[in-house]
Amino acid sequence: MRFIATLFIVMGCFSTPAQARPVSYPGGWTLIFVNDVNENSALAHYTLDSQHSLGLRVRYDREGDFTFTGAQINRLVKRWNKPNSQANLYARIGAGVVTDNLDSAEMRPDRGTDAAFFLNASADWETRRYFTSATAQYWNNGRFGDTSNFKGRLGVAPYIANTGSIHTWIMAEGRYRPQNQNELGAAILLRFFKGPALLEVGVDDEGEPLLNYIHRF
Numbered sequence: 327m328r329f330i331a332t333l334f335i336v337m338g339c340f341s342t343p344a345q346a347r348p349v350s351y352p353g354g355w356t357l358i359f360v361n362d363v364n365e366n367s368a369l370a371h372y373t374l375d376s377q378h379s380l381g382l383r384v385r386y387d388r389e390g391d392f393t394f395t396g397a398q399i400n401r402l403v404k405r406w407n408k409p410n411s412q413a414n415l416y417a418r419i420g421a422g423v424v425t426d427n428l429d430s431a432e433m434r435p436d437r438g439t440d441a442a443f444f445l446n447a448s449a450d451w452e453t454r455r456y457f458t459s460a461t462a463q464y465w466n467n468g469r470f471g472d473t474s475n476f477k478g479r480l481g482v483a484p485y486i487a488n489t490g491s492i493h494t495w496i497m498a499e500g501r502y503r504p505q506n507q508n509e510l511g512a513a514i515l516l517r518f519f520k521g522p523a524l525l526e527v528g529v530d531d532e533g534e535p536l537l538n539y540i541h542r543f
Contacts, residue, residue, distance in 0.1 A: 349373055352373055355371070355542070363511065382396075386427070392467070396420050396421050397420060411451065412452060413452075414451075442466055443466050444464060455483050461478075463476075472505070476502040480497065492519075492520045495518075496517075498512065511530060515528030522543055523540070
């Protein structure tokens with residue numbers, strides 16, 4: 327699955343030359359690829375209006391060894407535009423099916439395929455120099471079990487880039503997964519974006535590589 331996620335990212339890189347927003351401009355398409363300690367996922371969504379986007383998501387749960395395939399709708403609940411900063415509040419909901427990834431269903435007869443859904447809420451605030459965000463997510467994976475996770479980020483830009491230049495952010499991420507014996511984790515990332523493309527590379531405290539890519543067109 328890691329090879330497939332990497333292939334998705336390479337395909338996305340060559341689709342055309344973003345800020346990480348689940349709702350872009352009306353009529354715009356966005357591709358999002360995530361590869362971290364918890365999942366490999368791909369999301370393609372179309373922005374319907376200034377507050378909503380609708381898309382298709384495929385997500386491989388690395389720990390549970392199953393795949394979610396379904397539809398996702400994103401909503402911009404509130405945006406605060408200030409002279410030197412911007413803040414956003416988003417909500418996401420999705421529904422679909424989860425499928426066991428083992429080749430032989432006889433090995434895990436209690437699993438197979440089941441219905442699933444998820445809920446997600448996130449908020450962010452940023453200036454040209456500083457960035458902070460928080461995300462809470464709940465997954466109902468049918469017979470594969472429920473999961474939830476919480477993430478927070480702090481970021482700083484080492485320089486202020488001009489419009490059209492490459493923007494760089496240094497970010498620290500913390501995560502909490504209560505279903506895994508209250509597991510805590512951390513990661514360090516570099517974010518680069520220019521025009522419609524955003525790339526994040528990093529490593530977590532377990533030595534796992536992180537690679538995220540977003541492209542808007």
